[in-house]
Amino acid sequence: MPGLHINNVSKSFGAVQVLRDIELSIGKGEFLVLLGESGCGKSTLLRLISGLELEHEGAIRIAGRDVTHLDPKDRDIAMVFQSYALYPHMSVFDNIAFGMRIRKTGRDAIKAEVDRVAAILKLDQHLDRKPGQLSGGQRQRVAIGRAMVRHPALFLFDEPLSNLDAKLRAEMRTEFKRIHKVLGATIAYVTHDQIEAMTLADKIVLLNGGRIEQLGTPDQLYSQPDTLFAARFIGTPEINALRVRVEPAAGGYAARASGRVLPLPASVARRPITAPREAILGVRPEFLTIGATEAGIVTSGHVVELCEPMGSETSVELSFSDQSLRLRVPGLHHLETGGEQSITWDFSNAHLFDTDTGAHL
Ligand SMILES: Nc1ncnc2c1ncn2[C@@H]1O[C@H](COP(=O)(O)OP(=O)(O)OP(=O)(O)O)[C@@H](O)[C@H]1O
Ligand SMILES: [Mg+2]
Incomplete structure (x- = not known):
């Protein structure tokens, strides 16, 4: 009805x-x-x-x-x-x-x-x-x-x-x-x-x-x-939107940004990307964690730019070469500003968008 x-x-x-x-x-x-x-x-x-x-x-x-x-x-x-x-x-x-x-x-x-x-x-x-x-x-x-x-x-x-x-x-x-x-x-x-x-x-x-x-x-x-x-x-803090260059790679794609290479699963794009191209990589703050864990992709050397403990969770801003990353970490943390941290990335719910139109790739 x-x-x-x-x-x-x-x-x-x-x-x-x-x-x-x-x-x-x-x-x-x-x-x-x-x-x-x-x-x-x-x-x-x-x-x-x-x-x-x-x-x-x-x-x-x-x-x-x-x-x-x-x-x-x-x-x-x-x-x-x-x-x-x-x-x-x-x-x-x-x-x-x-x-x-x-x-x-x-x-x-x-x-x-x-x-x-x-x-x-x-x-x-x-x-x-x-x-x-x-x-x-x-x-x-x-x-x-x-x-x-x-x-x-x-x-x-x-x-x-x-x-x-x-x-x-x-x-x-x-x-x-x-x-x-x-x-x-x-x-x-x-x-x-x-x-x-x-x-x-x-x-x-x-x-x-x-x-x-x-x-x-x-x-x-x-x-x-x-x-x-x-x-x-949708989502607070806002989804991270990183400028990357993607190309097909084994198991999905490789995303390059400022000298780093992130391996992405095929699920980040709705249609296969067959040639290298610029894109925006969207990763929600809650899909990133501080420190190296066994599951997921680990990157290191991220400088802490901002740490906001809010009680049940902590909002952290870290450098990603010339870009910034926002993380939402469960629990109360006091990370020293200027210190370096490693990050574990979960790309299972990450997305690639067209740099110009913003449409999901
Ligand atoms: N009677 C009107 N005459 C001319 N323009 C109008 C009129 N009513 C609304 N508008 C315009 O139409 C657009 C949409 O207005 P609307 O009030 O629907 O927005 P809204 O999404 O409800 O915004 P808000 O969240 O601020 O309430 C605005 O640009 C507004 O200036
Ligand atoms: Mg209104």
Whole structure:
């Protein structure tokens, strides 16, 4: 059963095209995350789905129904924006019940529905309070509660956690995951936070300048990036992108960089590379370890440029001739800046990209 289908949608504001040939679909009950940097068109796409913006090319279907020319109120959607407005003089109960009162829902039905939603959102102890007496996260949940009492075919969220502090964000992320499971709701959710995208999404659509850069599961974006842009967008610290010269070699390829030779498995390229060429070698920081270990390729003589112990892991920057390497090492380490270290490389999830286009080779 289809949840949302966006068919060849493009959008321009005057002469400026902000969305180009967007084609994607998710099933009923799936959690779609629209991810990308500021200005890439996430909110615009969400506004097109909602019907707040009616002028565009292409078609939009929600739960199998063509809604392209329908007003927001006829699309069977519920929206929560980054800047949600609660009624300050109304209690939490009345804020959540507001829409149902407008629709003249009966008193008992309203009470049952608010109680149900409040229990899921852990607001049941706060129903008599005014928004001013709530924490930021609790207010956020009231806004979500107002959307939930609607039982829409599709929920739309635009950066709903962006004005919360780090701890609350993490809590609400977990909450969202739980709510999605409990309700089995179809959700389109905008964020520029890749961790939110990775943890919440069934499917991520990564936008870049109004185009789909990659559409896939979180695992696919992490392990099988189609482009260097996608590889860089997912993962912290960012994937290492080393300028290398590759040539075919026994068992795969040899990558030369600044006098060093790294043996790469054939899996680093999607199509065989038959002649020597320049490329970008992408290796995630968590696939490098400090020191020589038995499995993997070892290189030595890397100067420590930066060491940032963060508790459960340590982020280290090392020299790689004239380039730099970022490592993420489990545990607490204090490596002396300027000292030399060896590295073990795991190339099992490494990638080669075209130097000019960034496309996966
Ligand atoms: N009403 C409008 N008129 C003209 N240009 C607009 C309008 N709305 C958005 N834009 C432009 O369209 C592009 C996409 O904007 P959009 O708000 O969708 O980005 P976004 O991905 O949501 O960014 P952010 O992460 O900063 O919220 C931007 O360049 C923006 O300036
Ligand atoms: Mg936006």
